[in-house]
């Protein structure tokens with residue numbers, strides 16, 4: 001999978017095995033993306049990122065990477081985990097992936113329902 005931000009200044013190439021295909025309903029992802037954030041994770045050495053990513057330290061444990069030009073929310077990174085999450089919405093062309101779960105559904109907004117039958121955590 002290859003991906004890019006809206007303006008194309010940041011690109012990435014996934015070379016490792018991606019997993020954890022999920023939709024996050026947490027308040028931080030909703031604030032940063034405008035709705036939900038769909039992502040997959042890959043080992044730190046399984047992704048090549050080019051361009052100037054701006055990182056926002058959203059908590060002591062986690063930071064969120066975005067393009068400083070167009071604002072696209074591309075990456076999420078937990079300090080203690082040797083994996084990085086990348087947004088599925090930024091993948092160019094078919095992902096070949098299927099979502100597996102919804103996460104942080106206790107924080108979901110009240111303006112939509114989750115009705116696809118996938119597990120919720």
Ligand SMILES: [Zn+2]
Nearest residue numbers: 005007067070
């Ligand atoms: Zn951009």
Ligand SMILES: [Zn+2]
Nearest residue numbers: 024025026029
């Ligand atoms: Zn989230």
